[in-house]
Amino acid sequence: MKKTVNKTTKNNFITYGMVIAIFAVVQILSSTGNLSRLLTGLLVPICVYTIASLSLNLVVGYSGELSLGHAGFMCVGAYSSAVFSHVTSDLIPSVPRLILAILVGAVVAAVFGVLIGIPVLRLRGDYLAIVTLAFGEIIKNLINILYVGVDDKGLHVATSAANLKLDPGGKQIIKGALGVSGTSTLYKDIKDYFFLIGVILILIVLFVIQNLVNSRSGRAITSTRDNRIAAESIGINVTKNKLLAFTISAAIAGVAGVLYAHNLSMLKVSIFDYNMSITILVYVILGGMGNLRGSILATIVLYALPELLRGFSTYRMLIYAIVMIAMMLFNWAPAARDFRSRIVEKIKGHGKEKEAA
């Protein structure tokens, strides 16, 4: 019995090790001057997308629901944490401020996760997909007309700049479609460590997801994915466990949004669109549903490649689409599954024959 525990623990540590190894390689390349400026600029965004795809994998891969609104949760996390950072910029030193900002982003995104999850997790999976998509669009629409400012009297919220009625000396934080500017400047002193911070966040996220899925709640979550009625028949509350996975996933997506917002000098809501949600979904599909290491590797490769290969970017989306369809057919079509297991058996059979000989 010890063997099982060791096996999953070992597996978990391979994942941590892989992340640390990649980090080390990048550090060595960077310190020896072998990392182009282009690639250096990609490091933090890669961390952002890695966290986002890990988060989506929890929902898609483990709880078996499709969310098309993960960009919405990132958006909520990004904006709430950016506001927090701007409001507290004079009050708290940058390191604790960033930690608090991350928590703010995670908690706000989690709250939205619960609010969205409660009504829709009772419904069929397709409905969940479309409602999360709708949610992403609603968020985008609303933040597009949202103005937030701060002055001595406190926080002001309005739907136009004029309605903010800030006192002289107050400053606008969210400017509607123009978004939030200057968040990264608030962290000038630790800006160089953002990649390190990103990697640490990835490790924490991995810790949370891996330990969750290999626990009592994780079994409940995967059991509801595999067979909803059977799960209920052994006393597992399907809605509650799906909501748990969804909320944790939303919180993690929020964290990705925080990192994204704080790495940029200009944060605009238009980036958090349907395409972003789909891009993350492609990373999850290509890396393998329920495969965390796969998500990380797929994100790194798919994010970096188009940026590095000029001319590829015109075909990028087309190739994503084809890859997505092909992967789904290959992995899920019963005919393809039979074919693969026949091949596997053949190979195994050959092995046995050789042994006998």
Next chain:
Amino acid sequence: MAMLEVNNLSIQFGGLHAVDNFHMKIEKGELYGLIGPNGAGKTTVFNLLTGVYKPNEGIIKLDGQDITGKSIIDINKAGIARTFQNIRLFKDMTVLDNVKAGLHNHHKYSTLTGILRLPKYFKVEKEMNERAMEILKVFNLDQEAELLAGNLPYGKQRKLEIARALATDPKLLLLDEPAAGMNPNETQELMDTIRFVRDHFNMTILLIEHDMKLVGGICEELTVLNFGQVLCQGETSKVLKDPTVVTAYLGE
């Protein structure tokens, strides 16, 4: 007191009386069979007993407690566990995890304990592993604990489903055609296992079955269902000789 007592149970789908005025009484520790021609409403009775469907009329009492109209989850918590005619395993989970999922409500720790790997996590997981292996051994599945449930051969999948149901520590176990798709050898082995489960766990078992050899071999009492109604009820040997039963099965 009877372990299960059902009175006047009815459900209609549209105008169809799928189950009509059904009644049944099972004593503690009994091995009870529910038989009948195809479409007689046997699985519907199971679905009513386990809360998948809500009855239009009638009362279901488990060990004296009224469980009529409760949810699937609450009925399992009250003490009924079941298997399914078309196997419903957690295919992409290991055999061991399937059984541990069944232990969900009996060995508890919080989600946070699990994520943070607090000492309680290790303690409870160890208990769960031991208990799950104990159950798997009964079904000779302990060697396959690490395999994915979906990769088990058919007969073993049926057994694993029983193991998972037992893990919820039920008072009453419902088996929906446990021998379906098994060869005679496997069926014989299954009969021994069912008897062993009854004796070893002191379990009350209600099963639906088509295999008359199995039914005649292990069930002590039978209810025969035809067109949603009770056709005949009583001791197995008597029921099987009843002329109305013979007619229902063989036609006029």
Next chain:
Amino acid sequence: MSFISYLKDGISLGSIYAIIALGYTMVYGIAKMLNFAHGDVIMVGAFVILTAVTKANMSPILAIILSVVICTAAGVVIEAVAYRPLRKASSNLAVLITAIGVSYLLQNLALLIFGADAKSFVPVINVPSLVLFGGQLTVKGVTIVTILVCIVIMVGLQLFVKKTKPGRAMQAVSEDRDAAQLMGVNVNATISLTFAIGSGLAAIAGLLLCSAYPTLTPYTGAMPGIKAFVAAVFGGIGSIPGAMVGGILLGVIEIFSKAYISSQVADAIVFAVLIVVLLVKPSGLFGKNIQEKV
């Protein structure tokens, strides 16, 4: 008078949603899948008409027929290649994700072929406007055609499903696919036919949409497609009159939101409607509850 004018715009937009929603609702009712690429077939249809008329100098009627033919074929091919192999997959997520892939594929193919800039659509529907109330209200010819086409399609489809043999096969497959198969219904052919009809309707929807809002980009179909799905859910998925009523209500809600609240949040309101409907009556106005067989 502005109220009536908005109402007219709403019904017109809603009629387009209704035609798209019919495609969604039929496919969902019969193949039990959400065809995410349905909206993009609209865009394909519109591009076919535009190209045929401007590049090949085809007459509008011929261009429309060509567009319907191509979209119908596209629908059937997509179903056969991408969806059918997954029909018996253990996860129903698989086909949904594949459909998203197909949607993405169509958009990006169009992007490669036609580029990202908006093209202005050619006027193919040349019907004179109707002037009412002594010039206070003008109803454009396109609007009249749109509403009429929508009514004709709905009635026609309803008759087809209820009265013809293939239509009844559709109903049977929608009720219980396995039982229908056992009773001798060719399930694959029936589902193909459903996709053919749905996609043919999408071509018509593309024509009407781009005639009313004459700009065309590779993403033109995506948003109306999603809104039409909202309409289908609103009306009760699987129900033909439901799609019609849901579509028109949604169009009216959208135009009124734009007119009386704010054009920036109109989409948010439309989607909020979806969430409210799912909360209050998940089966929609005309839908029925579907329970999984145990």
